[in-house]
Amino acid sequence: xxxxxxxxxxxxxxxxxxxxxxxxxxxxxxxxxxxxxxxxxxxxxxxxxxxxxxxxxxxxxxxxxxxxxxxxxxxxxxxxxxxxxxxxxxxxxxxxxxxxxxxxxxxxxxxxxxxxxxxxxxxxxxxxxxxxxxxxxxxxxxxxxxxxxxxxxxxxxxxxxxxxxxxxxxxxxxxxxxxxxxxxxxxxxxxxxxxxxxxxxxxxxxxxxxxxxxxxxxxxxxxxxxxxxxxxxxxxxxxxxxxxxxxxxxxxxxxxxxxxxxxxxxxxxxxxxxxxx
Numbered sequence: 001x002x003x004x005x006x007x008x009x010x011x012x013x014x015x016x017x018x019x020x021x022x023x024x025x026x027x028x029x030x031x032x033x034x035x036x037x038x039x040x041x042x043x044x045x046x047x048x049x050x051x052x053x054x055x056x057x058x059x060x061x062x063x064x065x066x067x068x069x070x071x072x073x074x075x076x077x078x079x080x081x082x083x084x085x086x087x088x089x090x091x092x093x094x095x096x097x098x099x100x101x102x103x104x105x106x107x108x109x110x111x112x113x114x115x116x117x118x119x120x121x122x123x124x125x126x127x128x129x130x131x132x133x134x135x136x137x138x139x140x141x142x143x144x145x146x147x148x149x150x151x152x153x154x155x156x157x158x159x160x161x162x163x164x165x166x167x168x169x170x171x172x173x174x175x176x177x178x179x180x181x182x183x184x185x186x187x188x189x190x191x192x193x194x195x196x197x198x199x200x201x202x203x204x205x206x207x208x209x210x211x212x213x214x215x216x217x218x219x220x221x222x223x224x225x226x227x228x229x230x231x232x233x234x235x236x237x238x239x240x241x242x243x244x245x246x247x248x249x250x251x252x253x254x255x256x257x258x259x260x261x262x263x264x265x266x267x268x269x270x271x272x273x274x275x276x277x
Contacts, residue, residue: 003050005075007031007068009058009125010086012039014197015146018216019083019223024050031071033058034086058086058121059113064128072132079136081227082129084122084168085146090114090158118164123171126179126187133185140184144226145172147191152238152247165191169236173249176234186233188226191247192219193240214239 010016011032033056040053056067092111133141151165172189179185193214222237238245252258
């Protein structure tokens with residue numbers, strides 16, 4: 001019997017690398033997708049034959065198509081788990097950056113790479129994964145998206161990052177239930193607080209209070225909860241120190257708002273003809 005197969009974006013460092021090693025220890029096969037080719041190839045060699053590296057810039061749709069195709073083929077026509085983990089912080093400061101003006105004296109567009117990596121690529125990844133989950137011998141699979149506590153609370157220092165991560169929370173809540181019902185795919189999201197990784201600047205390592213750091217084990221515990229549960233979907237796990245806290249969406253303001261978001265679905269389905277896929 002073939003072993004379960006995972007595809008992890010941003011898998012060559014930080015949370016992605018920790019998850020890679022965690023799954024390997026549990027008998028999984030893991031495809032590491034990352035933009036850092038040198039690091040990824042070194043990890044493939046170090047971690048052995050149960051891993052495969054594929055270079056992928058998740059902002060490129062063709063790269064995403066190629067990485068999923070590689071993962072499914074290398075995994076012997078199965079792909080059980082997609083960890084949409086790749087992420088970056090704001091590439092341009094909305095508050096303090098001097099405006100870069102064009103020849104007409106108008107501001108050039110803000111660098112939106114953060115939105116492309118942290119949200120658009122996640123949406124596209126979920127879209128492509130659905131195609132491969134349908135091709136599994138047993139139709140279905142699991143998706144866990146890496147958001148952040150910045151997706152639950154305002155983070156003025158990184159407004160694009162915060163906005164994108166909030167979008168990831170909304171995405172999991174929106175597609176989680178119908179993906180499970182229609183495709184047998186669970187979709188959940190983790191929202192870690194600060195986790196110290198090798199990517200952190202040396203100064204942060206010196207300054208950050210140790211009692212305010214969430215250990216990587218809490219993150220891996222949250223992944224385990226989602227991977228081991230067959231029907232848990234559309235859920236948001238906030239990670240704080242040793243705690244995995246499941247967060248519900250805000251209460252409806254009144255019965256009209258509940259009706260608009262729940263009961264009105266039938267009206268929209270009748271209008272559009274087919275149920276959402």
